[in-house]
Amino acid sequence: MTDAKKQAALDYHANPIPGKLSVELTKPTATARDLSLAYSPGVAEPVREIASDPENAYLYTGKGNLVAVISDGSAILGLGNLGPLASKPVMEGKGVLFKRFAGINSVDIEVNAESPQAFIDTVARIADTWGGINLEDIKAPECFEIEQALIEQCSIPVFHDDQHGTAIVTAAGMLNALDIAGKSLDSARIVCLGAGAAAIACMKLLVSCGARPENIVMLDRKGVIHSGREDLNQYKAMFAVETDKRTLTDAIEGADAFVGLSGPGLMSADHIRSMAANPVVFACTNPDPEIHPDLAREARPDVIMATGRSDYPNQVNNVLGFPFIFRGALDVRATRINEEMKVAAVHALKDLAREPVPKEVLEAYEMDEMRFGPEYIIPTPVDIRLLERISSAVAQAAVDSGVARKPYPSHYPLKTVDDVYGG
Numbered sequence: 001m002t003d004a005k006k007q008a009a010l011d012y013h014a015n016p017i018p019g020k021l022s023v024e025l026t027k028p029t030a031t032a033r034d035l036s037l038a039y040s041p042g043v044a045e046p047v048r049e050i051a052s053d054p055e056n057a058y059l060y061t062g063k064g065n066l067v068a069v070i071s072d073g074s075a076i077l078g079l080g081n082l083g084p085l086a087s088k089p090v091m092e093g094k095g096v097l098f099k100r101f102a103g104i105n106s107v108d109i110e111v112n113a114e115s116p117q118a119f120i121d122t123v124a125r126i127a128d129t130w131g132g133i134n135l136e137d138i139k140a141p142e143c144f145e146i147e148q149a150l151i152e153q154c155s156i157p158v159f160h161d162d163q164h165g166t167a168i169v170t171a172a173g174m175l176n177a178l179d180i181a182g183k184s185l186d187s188a189r190i191v192c193l194g195a196g197a198a199a200i201a202c203m204k205l206l207v208s209c210g211a212r213p214e215n216i217v218m219l220d221r222k223g224v225i226h227s228g229r230e231d232l233n234q235y236k237a238m239f240a241v242e243t244d245k246r247t248l249t250d251a252i253e254g255a256d257a258f259v260g261l262s263g264p265g266l267m268s269a270d271h272i273r274s275m276a277a278n279p280v281v282f283a284c285t286n287p288d289p290e291i292h293p294d295l296a297r298e299a300r301p302d303v304i305m306a307t308g309r310s311d312y313p314n315q316v317n318n319v320l321g322f323p324f325i326f327r328g329a330l331d332v333r334a335t336r337i338n339e340e341m342k343v344a345a346v347h348a349l350k351d352l353a354r355e356p357v358p359k360e361v362l363e364a365y366e367m368d369e370m371r372f373g374p375e376y377i378i379p380t381p382v383d384i385r386l387l388e389r390i391s392s393a394v395a396q397a398a399v400d401s402g403v404a405r406k407p408y409p410s411h412y413p414l415k416t417v418d419d420v421y422g423g
């Protein structure tokens with residue numbers, strides 16, 4: 001970023017009031033009567049109701065539309081372990097996106113935990129008060145154990161956004177990009193640079209969607225993850241392949257697709273030049289991608305390129321997933337977000353990219369045209385139809401797969417965030 005853009009980002013966060021979120025009241029509070037209902041003595045009535053049946057919390061409190069965004073700051077974007085407090089702008093940012101795109105209230109919680117177990121215990125003890133828990137920016141491999149333990153201990157959806165949100169959006173974008181390149185997922189040779197939370201989840205979901213494990217080469221900081229390595233944790237070991245390739249230069253030659261979830265600037269023009277025809281390059285590290293889109297295009301005019309950023313075409317970022325996935329899960333009171341719901345989200349997102357783009361989106365991006373092709377493989381976050389399509393698909397999949405505690409919502413499909421409480 002230029003110095004001017006950096007300063008603009010700081011000013012945006014500082015002015016006119018610090019931060020990006022506030023709390024609003026939903027009930028009248030003008031009169032003594034109002035206050036006697038909102039607080040003592042009236043508040044005792046919903047207390048008694050909830051004490052006698054915890055489900056009543058959905059009726060008398062904000063629980064059903066409230067998500068906790070929880071991090072320990074151990075893997076903030078692609079910036080690394082900068083601690084809980086430094087993660088707060090990102091967690092507030094996730095709250096902005098939850099509210100803006102899906103009408104979901106959220107509170108950010110940054111936990112200073114000395115161990116994964118301490119983090120798990122902290123979250124488990126406060127879990128009941130939320131409709132769902134979005135885990136964010138927690139480093140691998142600890143994030144896998146943390147998420148699994150919390151899913152087991154909580155009866156509300158617990159979702160590690162960097163794994164599954166990113167994987168859903170990547171899979172949708174990849175299916176479309178390969179299609180545009182005239183290729184298919186089941187025969188594509190894929191190189192994944194990075195072996196953290198997002199990388200492992202992305203490759204797992206691509207395999208669920210039809211990619212062949214033997215066609216995937218994953219690299220961590222030490223190079224290719226191959227079957228001869230003895231330093232692999234169980235998550236990386238799932239992707240160990242028999243190969244004599246050792247470096248990115250070895251692996252990328254002739255590859256159809258590259259997925260970068262690693263660090264800034266790790267891919268060179270030479271790497272991209274050695275890929276197969278119509279290469280698909282997802283350089284998704286935030287804020288600075290593995291290769292700059294301008295450099296990639298200069299090296300390979302036939303590239304189909306995506307980044308995690310909103311200032312270039314094809315933003316493959318979990319913002320296209322998590323707000324709407326939680327919306328659908330909350331509205332059927334799902335006990336968890338399962339594989340069926342994730343795959344339903346992939347297809348809803350992928351299919352939406354093939355439809356004509358509404359004029360509001362063109363205006364927001366100051367473009368005359370956007371149409372399914374190399375420069376538009378995935379919808380943009382401002383596309384209001386995401387709310388309708390993904391939430392509906394996820395809610396239906398939750399009902400069909402037996403994790404919903406309520407029927408498919410009668411107020412669906414949602415056309416705007418003003419509709420989220422129904423009529």
Ligand SMILES: O=C([O-])CC(=O)C(=O)O
Nearest residue numbers: 076077078162286317318
């Ligand atoms: O915040 C973003 O832009 C996407 C994300 O979750 C990350 O990079 O960790």
Ligand SMILES: [Mg+2]
Nearest residue numbers: 077136137162
């Ligand atoms: Mg994140």
